[in-house]
Amino acid sequence: MSMNRADEVDYMTDESEMGNAMDDEMEGDFFDADRGRGEADDEYDLLTRVTDTSSAQARSGRDIQGIPWDRLQITRQNYRQTRIQQYKNYENIPSSGDRMNKKCKQVEKGGNYYEFQYNTRLVKPTILHFQLRNLVWATSKHDVYFMSNSSVMHWSSICSSLSEVLDFSGHVAPGELKNILLVGFQKYPGSLLDGFTRTQISTLAVKDGLMVAGGFQGELTCKLLERQGVSFCTRTTFDDNAITNAIDIYKDSSGGIRFMASNNDCGVRDYDVETFQLLNHFQFPWSVNHTSISPDGKLVVVVGDDRDGSLVDSRNGKFGPSVTPPMGSSCCSPSLLTSYTSIAPGLTTRSGKSWTFLGRYQVFR
Numbered sequence: 392m393s394m395n396r397a398d399e400v401d402y403m404t405d406e407s408e409m410g411n412a413m414d415d416e417m418e419g420d421f422f423d424a425d426r427g428r429g430e431a432d433d434e435y436d437l438l439t440r441v442t443d444t445s446s447a448q449a450r451s452g453r454d455i456q457g458i459p460w461d462r463l464q465i466t467r468q469n470y471r472q473t474r475i476q477q478y479k480n481y482e483n484i485p486s487s488g489d490r491m492n493k494k495c496k497q498v499e500k501g502g503n504y505y506e507f508q509y510n511t512r513l514v515k516p517t518i519l520h521f522q523l524r525n526l527v528w529a530t531s532k533h534d535v536y537f538m539s540n541s542s543v544m545h546w547s548s549i550c551s552s553l554s555e556v557l558d559f560s561g562h563v564a565p566g567e568l569k570n571i572l573l574v575g576f577q578k579y580p581g582s583l584l585d586g587f588t589r590t591q592i593s594t595l596a597v598k599d600g601l602m603v604a605g606g607f608q609g610e611l612t613c614k615l616l617e618r619q620g621v622s623f624c625t626r627t628t629f630d631d632n633a634i635t636n637a638i639d640i641y642k643d644s645s646g647g648i649r650f651m652a653s654n655n656d657c658g659v660r661d662y663d664v665e666t667f668q669l670l671n672h673f674q675f676p677w678s679v680n681h682t683s684i685s686p687d688g689k690l691v692v693v694v695g696d697d698r699d700g701s702l703v704d705s706r707n708g709k710f711g712p713s714v715t716p717p718m719g720s721s722c723c724s725p726s727l728l729t730s731y732t733s734i735a736p737g738l739t740t741r742s743g744k745s746w747t748f749l750g751r752y753q754v755f756r
Contacts, residue, residue: 444510455510514546514553515539524637528597536597543604557614559590566620579667583624596638599648601664605635611652613667623667630656637681643688653679659693673708692734
């Protein structure tokens with residue numbers, strides 16, 4: 392993540408202004424100008440009222456977000472096109488998006504990539520900055536974990552229930568309850584017993600019964616979901632630029648659970664979940680935005696604030712060939728599609744690229 396504290400405030404202000412602009416549009420320009428202000432206020436309140444949408448309602452023509460477009464002076468398609476044209480996209484390499492538009496292959500529309508089931512507006516994730524990653528996680532078809540204000544929340548679509556997993560607004564410290572015995576202090580050496588206070592969460596990962604939250608100051612907080620309390624706390628770095636950009640939970644070649652933390656201090660740290668001990672620390676000449684591990688746990692693709700990404704052997708840290716997006720565009724999030732065949736990194740140009748180890752790639756959008 393390429394930014395400092397001043398940049399962070401600027402971008403958060405931009406996002407706030409963008410949200411206010413959307414409210415102004417919905418509140419003013421798209422309503423009938425002939426009607427009185429009080430009537431427009433009542434209609435705006437109706438449009439923004441908390442409503443849910445089912446799959447049956449969507450099939451009958453209702454907007455999946457519950458917005459009654461037939462009562463506005465603009466269609467959903469035109470409004471979306473306006474937003475795309477007015478959106479101020481962040482590019483750390485100037486004009487790379489324009490050059491990418493001329494090169495990339497347009498994806499054919501019309502395919503059914505998913506089938507809408509249900510939308511609820513009772514559940515509201517909180518994302519403080521547009522560059523923050525993975526603050527919403529679906530661990531099954533019915534379970535979603537996400538950040539809401541200072542808490543990690545769990546939403547069950549089956550029960551339509553919302554519960555708090557961990558509150559970071561106060562003091563969070565190691566100490567998990569299992570069979571009424573406090574075992575957190577003794578089991579995981581190196582854990583910060585004092586924990587953290589008022590941690591600002593920058594990224595999240597929830598998988599295989601484990602939740603790991605990363606903070607703006609290099610904090611890592613780990614919780615086993617089947618146990619009460621926090622399992623492990625550590626601060627990965629005291630660097631001035633210590634934002635935890637991403638966390639990837641995975642299984643190694645022997646089936647053990649691990650997680651990798653990508654940080655702005657140019658480091659990637661690999662932890663064993665059974666002992667919560669640091670196994671590997673890979674360093675790069677640029678801030679690391681994201682890592683992705685192959686299905687067999689042996690290969691890692693690493694991308695960050697550089698036009699090139701890296702392939703790394705997770706067992707010995709040996710570097711493989713570089714992953715170079717076209718047109719000098721910086722990667723923001725990669726995925727290893729198969730064990731040793733292809734990689735699909737997302738780019739800051741709002742596009743992506745599939746890349747094979749044979750050196751062939753295809754740009755898509």
